[in-house]
Amino acid sequence: xxxxxxxxxxxxxxxxxxxxxxxxxxxxxxxxxxxxxxxxxxxxxxxxxxxxxxxxxxxxxxxxxxxxxxxxxxxxxxxxxxxxxxxxxxxxxxxxxxxxxxxxxxxxxxxxxxxxxxxxxxxxxxxxxxxxxxxxxxxxxxxxxxxxxxxxxxxxxxxxxxxxxxxxxxxxxxxxxxxxxxxxxxxxxxxxxxxxxxxxxxxxxxxxxxxxxxxxxxxxxxxxxxxxxxxxxxxxxxxxxxxxxxxxxxxxxxxxxxxxxxxxxxxxxxxxxxxxxxxxxxxxxxxxxxxxxxxxxxxxxxxxxxxxxxxxxxxxxxxxxxxxxxxxxxxxxxxxxxxxxxxxxxxxxxxxxxxxxxxxxxxxxxxxxxxxxxxxxxxxxxxxxxxxxxxxxxxxxxxxxxxxxxxxxxxxxxxxxxxxxxxxxxxxxxxxxxxxxxxxxxxxxxxxxxxxxxxxxxxxxxxxxxxxxxxx
Numbered sequence: 001x002x003x004x005x006x007x008x009x010x011x012x013x014x015x016x017x018x019x020x021x022x023x024x025x026x027x028x029x030x031x032x033x034x035x036x037x038x039x040x041x042x043x044x045x046x047x048x049x050x051x052x053x054x055x056x057x058x059x060x061x062x063x064x065x066x067x068x069x070x071x072x073x074x075x076x077x078x079x080x081x082x083x084x085x086x087x088x089x090x091x092x093x094x095x096x097x098x099x100x101x102x103x104x105x106x107x108x109x110x111x112x113x114x115x116x117x118x119x120x121x122x123x124x125x126x127x128x129x130x131x132x133x134x135x136x137x138x139x140x141x142x143x144x145x146x147x148x149x150x151x152x153x154x155x156x157x158x159x160x161x162x163x164x165x166x167x168x169x170x171x172x173x174x175x176x177x178x179x180x181x182x183x184x185x186x187x188x189x190x191x192x193x194x195x196x197x198x199x200x201x202x203x204x205x206x207x208x209x210x211x212x213x214x215x216x217x218x219x220x221x222x223x224x225x226x227x228x229x230x231x232x233x234x235x236x237x238x239x240x241x242x243x244x245x246x247x248x249x250x251x252x253x254x255x256x257x258x259x260x261x262x263x264x265x266x267x268x269x270x271x272x273x274x275x276x277x278x279x280x281x282x283x284x285x286x287x288x289x290x291x292x293x294x295x296x297x298x299x300x301x302x303x304x305x306x307x308x309x310x311x312x313x314x315x316x317x318x319x320x321x322x323x324x325x326x327x328x329x330x331x332x333x334x335x336x337x338x339x340x341x342x343x344x345x346x347x348x349x350x351x352x353x354x355x356x357x358x359x360x361x362x363x364x365x366x367x368x369x370x371x372x373x374x375x376x377x378x379x380x381x382x383x384x385x386x387x388x389x390x391x392x393x394x395x396x397x398x399x400x401x402x403x404x405x406x407x408x409x410x411x412x413x414x415x416x417x418x419x420x421x422x423x424x425x426x427x428x429x430x431x432x433x434x435x436x437x438x439x440x441x442x443x444x445x446x447x448x449x450x451x452x453x454x455x456x457x458x459x460x461x462x463x464x465x466x467x468x469x470x471x472x
Contacts, residue, residue, distance in 0.1 A: 001041045003032065009455035013041065013057075018263065019048040024056040026389070026455040031061050031398075031443060038400075040070035046263045047075050051271070052083025054332050054339065058389040060346050061451035062398030062443060067091065068266030071345035071399075074392045076330065079272045079338045084260065085280060086269035087251065089342030090325050092244040093198075094284055095291035096235030097169075097321035098369035100380065101299055101314040103228040103306060107208045110228050110310065110467070114425060117206065117309040118468045122427030124301050125204055127197035127472040134195030134297050135159070143191055147179040150289030151296040151319070159300045166358055168319040169348070172292050178282025182239070183246050186283075190239030190290055195297030199429070199472040201396075201437055202234040203371070204298065206425075206468035207378060213460040217364045217382055221317050223462050230302045230314060231378055231464070233371050234472070235323065236291040243287045247280045272327075272340045281325070288324065295319055317380070318367035322347040322395035330390055341390050349383035349393040349458045368458055372445040373397050374437045375419050377465055379449050381458040393457040394449070397442035406441035425468040433471060 003025065004012045011032065013023030023044040025032065033040045040063050047069055048057035054076055063072035068088025077083025110117075126133055135154075137143050145153050151172030155164055165172040179187075197204060209227045212218045223229070236243075251268040254276050255261070260269060270276040303314045325342045332339070350357055350366035357366060365383035372378045376397070383391060401409070415434050416426045428434045452458050 001045065003041060005029070009451055013045055019045055021048050021053050021056050023048055023059070025059040025063065026451065026457060027061045027063070028447070028451050031447060031451055033064060038065045040065045043068070043070040044073065046267060047073060049263055050075065050077060050084055050086065050267065050269060051260060052077035052081050054078050054337070058392070060392070060394040061448045062345065062394040062396055064398045064400070066344065068264060069342065069344045072394060073344050074342065074346045074389050076339040076341040076390050077272065079327065079340055082271055083340055084269035085272045085277050085325050085340050086267055086342065087244045087247045087280060088266050088268065089344050090244065090284060091323040091344045092241045093235040093323055094240035094243060095288035095321040096323045097291065097295065097319065098371055099232040099295040099299055099319040100317040100369050101230045101302065102222045102317050103230065103312045103314050105228050105310055105312040106226045107228060113309045114468060117305055118425040118427055120305045120308065121204060121302065121470050124305060125197055125298065125470050126195065127199065127470065128429050129199050132192045132196065134301055137191060137194060140187060140191070143187065144179045146194060146293050147286035147289050148177050149173055150292040154293045154296040160296050164296065164299070164316045167316045168292060169321060172296070174285045174288045176282060177285040177289050178279070179286045181279045181283040182243060182286060186239050186242035186246065189242050190237065193237040193239065194290070194294055195301065196237060196294070197234050197298065197470070197472040198237050199433060202472040203374065204302065204470040205231045205466045207231055207464040207466050209462050210377065210465040211463045213462060217461050220360065220364050221367055221380065221461065222315055223317065223380065229464055231369070231371060232295055232298050232302070234294060234298065236287040237294065239290050240287040243283045247283065250276055284325065288321065291321065292319065318369060320347055320367070320369055328390065339390070343392055345395045346392045347395045348391055349381065349387060350391050351383045351385045351387055368393055370394060370449060371396050373439050373442040374469055374471065375422070375424055375439050375466060376445050377463050379460060380462040380464070382461050384456065384459050387457055389457065394452045397445040397448055399441055400443055401441040406436050406438050410435040410438040410440065424466050426471070427469070428471040437471065
């Protein structure tokens with residue numbers, strides 16, 4: 001793949017073949033995917049062939065190989081010009097995202113309580129592939145209420161406080177959800193998983209604010225140095241996975257009716273303004289509300305554990321997703337257009353004074369939460385004025401080794417012992433699961449964040465380091 005450096009942090013894949021727009025990769029030379037084994041740059045070029053795509057097919061500094069779209073991929077299509085929506089541009093874990101809560105205590109106040117706190121979290125946070133959730137829904141009708149109401153429904157049912165909604169993307173509830181567009185299998189998978197972490201790279205971490213880069217913004221967000229925090233990384237669980245599975249199949253069968261051809265069947269898509277497009281967006285919105293409610297329930301579990309062992313409360317800093325397709329208005333070629341913006345493994349980072357920001361965040365820009373891999377730093381970022389790629393930034397470190405490769409190369413026992421020796425309490429479900437998420441399987445998150453900031457995608461506000469981790 002021909003990749004041309006334009007600046008230190010921006011590379012171009014020129015248009016060739018059926019590409020409708022160029023590819024733009026925000027990265028450094030050192031972070032670019034290697035040609036052997038990772039075809040994510042080829043996927044950037046493939047995405048550039050989608051009908052209705054505008055400006056460019058973008059990739060973030062954490063880009064790596066995914067399903068159809070690269071993980072760390074961003075693409076927008078013009079709805080009025082036959083623009084398409086593609087489940088591969090969202091991913092299987094719809095509305096996978098990050099929630100950060102700030103505790104009303106500092107690190108030195110946590111020392112004696114950390115072990116018991118982690119034991120309680122280890123016992124009360126459901127995780128793994130099939131384990132149940134913290135909220136046992138009464139029936140399918142109540143699940144429909146969750147799919148329509150998201151975190152708002154959870155808070156109104158007593159699982160949180162009103163401020164949680166003010167600091168959640170979309171106020172915790174995405175409109176236009178259509179639970180009736182979900183298959184019976186998706187509903188079945190969601191019934192027993194509300195308030196659960198899942199597996200893979202999902203986690204609940206107890207962290208400490210290690211460094212503050214912008215004290216004024218951090219104060220608005222509710223953060224200060226040495227403060228204890230909780231970061232939750234999870235999504236829509238089996239329900240969202242099934243929605244993606246169902247609609248990839250539906251769109252693969254429907255593409256020929258719209259005269260659409262794609263270079264990779266994993267890019268199956270249909271026009272946004274089609275029956276199948278509307279159905280997917282409705283189902284995706286319902287799965288998004290499930291994910292928002294899921295993180296809300298896990299926040300409640302963390303609050304109970306902190307209250308029991310420290311007496312401290314936890315206030316929501318922000319909750320943001322990094323696997324969505326959103327209908328947004330952006331200026332393209334001198335005029336405002338209604339776009340379907342796909343962010344797969346990419347996070348929205350709205351700039352200061354954006355109309356979608358709540359009043360108390362207008363001057364700072366949107367908080368953006370970037371988790372590191374197990375045992376490494378995580379970051380709080382903020383959106384910046386003039387940011388490219390439809391106000392998007394990275395979502396994490398980005399894999400450089402598959403889970404299978406990491407499991408072959410890393411001993412889970414030794415990894416746990418190493419983390420414990422560094423003062424990080426670990427509560428996992430399996431040795432293999434720990435090995436799959438070893439830091440060596442990922443890019444250097446510090447380098448990824450520096451590249452994102454250097455490219456003008458965001459700015460650093462604070463860095464957090466883990467002191468305890470509950471792994472799925």
